[in-house]
Amino acid sequence: MNGQEVAFLILAVIGGLAGLLVVTSRNVVHAALYLVVALASVAGVYLLLAAPFVAFVQVIIYVGAIVVLLLFGIMLTRAPVGRRVLDNTLRARVGAFVVGAGLFTMLTVFLAGAFGSARISNQAATATAALGESLFRNYVLPFEAVSVLLLAALIGAIVLARRD
Amino acid sequence: MPLMYPLVFAAFLFSVGVYGVLARRNAVMVLMSIELMLNAVNVNLVAFNAYLRDQLVSGQVFALFVIAVAAAEVGIGLAIVLLIFRNRETVNIDEVDLLRW
Amino acid sequence: MEKLAWLVPALPLVAWAVLLLLGKRLPGGGAAVGILAVAIGWVISLAILFGVIGGADPYHVSVEWAPIGASFDIPLGMTVDGLAAVMMVVVTTISLFVQIYSISYMRGDERYTLFFANLSLFTAGMLIVVLADNLLLLLFGWEIMGICSYFLIGHYWEDVANARAAVKAFLTTRVGDLGFMAGIFVFAWAARSFEIDRIIEGVTTGEISSATVTLGAALLFCGAIGKSGQFPLHTWLPDAMAGPTPVSALIHAATMVAAGVFLVARMYPVFEASGSVLNEIGILASITMLIAALLALVQDDIKRVLAYSTVSQLAYMMGALSVGGYSAGIFHLFTHAFFKALLFLAAGVIIHAVHSNNMSEMGGLARAMPVTFVTFLVGALALTGIAPLAGFWSKDEILTDAWNAGFGGAGEAATSQSVAQIVFVTGMVTAFLTALYVGRMLWLTFGAAFRGQGHPREADAGMLFPLVVLAVGAALAGFVGLGDNSIGTWIQTEELPSHGPATLNLGLIVATTAIALAGLALGTVLYRRGLPEREYLERFPLLWKTLQRKYFLDDLYEQGIVRAVVGALAPATYWFDQRVIDGVVNGAGLGTRRLARGLRYVQSGQAQWYAAALFIGVVGLAVVATRLIGN
Numbered sequence: 083m084n085g086q087e088v089a090f091l092i093l094a095v096i097g098g099l100a101g102l103l104v105v106t107s108r109n110v111v112h113a114a115l116y117l118v119v120a121l122a123s124v125a126g127v128y129l130l131l132a133a134p135f136v137a138f139v140q141v142i143i144y145v146g147a148i149v150v151l152l153l154f155g156i157m158l159t160r161a162p163v164g165r166r167v168l169d170n171t172l173r174a175r176v177g178a179f180v181v182g183a184g185l186f187t188m189l190t191v192f193l194a195g196a197f198g199s200a201r202i203s204n205q206a207a208t209a210t211a212a213l214g215e216s217l218f219r220n221y222v223l224p225f226e227a228v229s230v231l232l233l234a235a236l237i238g239a240i241v242l243a244r245r246d
Numbered sequence: 247m248p249l250m251y252p253l254v255f256a257a258f259l260f261s262v263g264v265y266g267v268l269a270r271r272n273a274v275m276v277l278m279s280i281e282l283m284l285n286a287v288n289v290n291l292v293a294f295n296a297y298l299r300d301q302l303v304s305g306q307v308f309a310l311f312v313i314a315v316a317a318a319e320v321g322i323g324l325a326i327v328l329l330i331f332r333n334r335e336t337v338n339i340d341e342v343d344l345l346r347w
Numbered sequence: 348m349e350k351l352a353w354l355v356p357a358l359p360l361v362a363w364a365v366l367l368l369l370g371k372r373l374p375g376g377g378a379a380v381g382i383l384a385v386a387i388g389w390v391i392s393l394a395i396l397f398g399v400i401g402g403a404d405p406y407h408v409s410v411e412w413a414p415i416g417a418s419f420d421i422p423l424g425m426t427v428d429g430l431a432a433v434m435m436v437v438v439t440t441i442s443l444f445v446q447i448y449s450i451s452y453m454r455g456d457e458r459y460t461l462f463f464a465n466l467s468l469f470t471a472g473m474l475i476v477v478l479a480d481n482l483l484l485l486l487f488g489w490e491i492m493g494i495c496s497y498f499l500i501g502h503y504w505e506d507v508a509n510a511r512a513a514v515k516a517f518l519t520t521r522v523g524d525l526g527f528m529a530g531i532f533v534f535a536w537a538a539r540s541f542e543i544d545r546i547i548e549g550v551t552t553g554e555i556s557s558a559t560v561t562l563g564a565a566l567l568f569c570g571a572i573g574k575s576g577q578f579p580l581h582t583w584l585p586d587a588m589a590g591p592t593p594v595s596a597l598i599h600a601a602t603m604v605a606a607g608v609f610l611v612a613r614m615y616p617v618f619e620a621s622g623s624v625l626n627e628i629g630i631l632a633s634i635t636m637l638i639a640a641l642l643a644l645v646q647d648d649i650k651r652v653l654a655y656s657t658v659s660q661l662a663y664m665m666g667a668l669s670v671g672g673y674s675a676g677i678f679h680l681f682t683h684a685f686f687k688a689l690l691f692l693a694a695g696v697i698i699h700a701v702h703s704n705n706m707s708e709m710g711g712l713a714r715a716m717p718v719t720f721v722t723f724l725v726g727a728l729a730l731t732g733i734a735p736l737a738g739f740w741s742k743d744e745i746l747t748d749a750w751n752a753g754f755g756g757a758g759e760a761a762t763s764q765s766v767a768q769i770v771f772v773t774g775m776v777t778a779f780l781t782a783l784y785v786g787r788m789l790w791l792t793f794g795a796a797f798r799g800q801g802h803p804r805e806a807d808a809g810m811l812f813p814l815v816v817l818a819v820g821a822a823l824a825g826f827v828g829l830g831d832n833s834i835g836t837w838i839q840t841e842e843l844p845s846h847g848p849a850t851l852n853l854g855l856i857v858a859t860t861a862i863a864l865a866g867l868a869l870g871t872v873l874y875r876r877g878l879p880e881r882e883y884l885e886r887f888p889l890l891w892k893t894l895q896r897k898y899f900l901d902d903l904y905e906q907g908i909v910r911a912v913v914g915a916l917a918p919a920t921y922w923f924d925q926r927v928i929d930g931v932v933n934g935a936g937l938g939t940r941r942l943a944r945g946l947r948y949v950q951s952g953q954a955q956w957y958a959a960a961l962f963i964g965v966v967g968l969a970v971v972a973t974r975l976i977g978n
Contacts, residue, residue: 124289206285
């Protein structure tokens with residue numbers, strides 16, 4: 083158990099716990115803040131997996147922009163507080179739990195069956211230059227497409243939220 | 247580290263996200279759960295990228311794309327939620343069931 | 348010329364189609380089309396007959412029509428031998444003159460063109476029967492005749508009684524046809540072919556067991572019982588008089604009813620090979636000729652007298668065939684066609700003039716309608732069998748054959764002697780009765796004073812011309828039975844040596860003539876002054892009632908069979924059709940509706956429910972896929 087693995091375990095536990103709290107918290111704002119913790123831990127995981135650029139982007143965009151957006155949304159929709167208001171009926175929750183648990187079991191079993199013995203080797207963190215080169219050379223088409231998508235989303239959001 | 251670690255982590259986050267999507271009533275909470283799911287997917291991608299030591303680092307590139315698309319999706323999603331709130335004074339998605347039988 | 352024989356049925360068939368499609372728009376309602384078609388056929392038939400008289404060989408051609416399986420096939424072919432030639436001449440001649448007569452008789456009828464179309468179709472059907480070389484094709488023509496009979500009897504269907512008569516005719520002959528079909532299949536299965544030649548070959552070479560032959564022959568005869576009005580399926584013929592008189596003349600006197608006789612003659616080697624069936628034929632024929640002649644004595648409707656007379660004469664033909672008189676039977680068919688058609692057409696003229704079918708409203712017409720009277724007289728005397736008119740020769744030949752088979756020990760027929768004796772005796776008695784009712788009919792119609800309304804006048808030339816032609820035929824047709832080259836020789840085949848020229852048994856000739864004259868004399872005595880106050884037979888109330896109710900046979904059929912079917916079987920079938928069969932169809936629709944109503948609750952409108960379903964599906968698919976494809 084080397085340091086990398088220990089670090090990963092700590093981050094994973096924090097992130098998992100935070101995720102759980104996101105979906106079970108009684109307070110919307112608390113849930114949003116727990117989300118921040120979860121996202122941050124995911125960024126940490128990226129660092130451990132030799133993807134520093136992705137980690138930074140994660141923090142900037144997810145934590146910085148998306149969560150803020152969510153908070154704005156909470157504010158503008160005057161989200162209420164309390165279990166009864168926030169959660170679905172008990173029956174739905176039980177069903178959701180079953181589905182979630184089933185999904186988790188299935189995924190774990192299959193992945194273990196396929197990659198049970200694989201190991202990630204030690205490697206140097208991916209140079210941003212390499213990432214950039216791959217992005218703008220091999221994946222330039224999807225890149226452009228995503229730009230157009232963002233433009234569309236931008237215009238769409240404005241159109242939708244306009245007060246008319 | 248064993249590949250299973252990040253994979254299980256991703257699977258866990260994904261399942262938690264699924265639970266959240268199905269169990270939460272508030273639309274914004276559902277959007278948050280969706281973000282959790284997307285993150286889980288990203289972790290998966292990056293982990294495999296590290297495992298396979300891809301020349302083209304396609305795993306990370308793809309993760310970047312996912313992040314971008316997630317951002318766009320949240321934007322639009324919230325716009326829709328706002329619109330619904332404006333029209334119906336509620337963001338409980340189980341009350342928005344006009345497409346029922 | 349034999350090669351053109353196929354035109355003879357084909358032309359009327361084409362005429363039928365043309366008349367149906369265009370007839371109404373043609374000048375004269377299209378009658379000319381039908382007449383032309385049958386006239387050409389008439390010429391060809393006469394040419395073929397002359398060829399046969401000159402000694403031409405039979406001509407047979409056949410094409411494979413519908414193969415069934417590897418070894419069986421339904422052929423389409425025709426046999427043009429002496430028998431076919433004679434029948435063709437009979438059919439085309441009578442059909443031609445009936446159609447010429449119909450131009451005048453049916454003038455002004457609202458279904459004039461349809462009438463001619465049906466007549467053409469019928470002619471085609473009968474000619475198909477005559478020319479067919481295999482039993483299936485024969486059945487095809489047989490059924491065409493059946494349906495045409497239905498159409499034509501029901502020509503005046505506005506009156507429900509006529510429609511009912513048509514249905515009765517059709518269904519009664521259908522009963523016979525069931526047996527007929529069964530017989531065809533028995534023989535086809537036994538001989539591995541539908542062809543008549545093959546079947547006859549199979550029978551004569553002993554290839555087919557005698558039990559099968561007897562069964563098959565008996566079944567085939569059922570068809571003849573129905574179509575030719577033998578007891579017990581004779582009840583439809585008198586009712587069929589509801590149709591127009593030309594129909595009665597063509598179908599129910601000369602041709603369709605003769606089809607049964609033709610069938611027995613065509614398949615004669617088969618019948619000869621099973622003596623017991625011939626015995627049955629003989630017994631049925633004897634019963635039929637007697638009961639029909641008795642019924643003819645008490646009818647008021649002139650057409651009914653002629654109808655029962657037809658039944659009786661058909662029984663004569665069947666009787667002839669049953670005692671080995673192959674050529675006698677056909678000879679009588681030939682002559683009967685002429686004089687019976689003549690009598691019906693003349694009756695039609697009378698009915699037209701008097702506006703009534705009933706003899707109680709006729710009388711004294713000899714002076715008013717001389718031509719009709721003379722032609723009718725010729726036909727009537729021919730029917731009675733007075734020399735030298737046609738009926739005398741053929742009737743005599745039948746009685747001679749019966750005498751020979753019964754008392755003469757000539758025993759070449761397969762019939763038993765006692766049956767032949769019965770046939771002979773009933774034949775003689777019936778000859779007396781025939782003369783009696785003919786005399787009655789003549790005196791009541793033409794003698795004494797007129798009892799009806801209005802002033803009857805002679806018919807126009809259009810109707811009289813066929814009468815005269817047929818009268819000539821009725822007078823002279825008998826002479827084809829004389830001499831070396833007679834009808835007997837024309838119709839002989841390899842298996843059926845003819846019975847030579849009419850053997851003239853002088854004693855028999857004297858006896859039959861005496862009987863006929865006696866009958867006529869009695870008729871004259873009884874009816875010279877017209878209709879008596881009370882019919883003579885009314886003095887025997889039981890006999891009178893039985894005769895009036897036609898031996899209660901109609902009641903028996905009505906109560907026994909018709910009631911059961913209409914009352915019970917038909918409603919049950921209807922219920923089954925509506926509830927079960929339609930129920931399945933409707934139920935499929937209803938079931939789908941119900942299913943849909945249940946399934947629609949899946950559309951709850953709630954996105955989370957859809958998402959849940961999606962994830963459950965994913966999990967399920969993943970599990971299934973890995974399990975099936977193998978880890």
